[in-house]
Amino acid sequence: MEKLPLLVGVHDLPRLSSEERTLIMRLPSLMGRDVIYRFRLVCDKSRDEIYLER
Numbered sequence: 001m002e003k004l005p006l007l008v009g010v011h012d013l014p015r016l017s018s019e020e021r022t023l024i025m026r027l028p029s030l031m032g033r034d035v036i037y038r039f040r041l042v043c044d045k046s047r048d049e050i051y052l053e054r
Contacts, residue, residue, distance in 0.1 A: 002054040003042075 011024055039052040 003051045005051060 013021055016024070035052065039054055041050070042053050043050050
């Protein structure tokens with residue numbers, strides 16, 4: 001089993017222009033399909049970890 005760390009960023013949406021918000025919101029859908037088909041999102045509360053599993 002391969003585990004990949006999941007890095008999460010938080011954007012300050014009120015400070016972004018509408019074009020910047022649109023570009024940021026589009027990114028997950030572009031990456032999402034590939035990730036959904038290749039990995040499984042695991043939330044392990046006992047270890048306080050969230051990761052992608054192949």
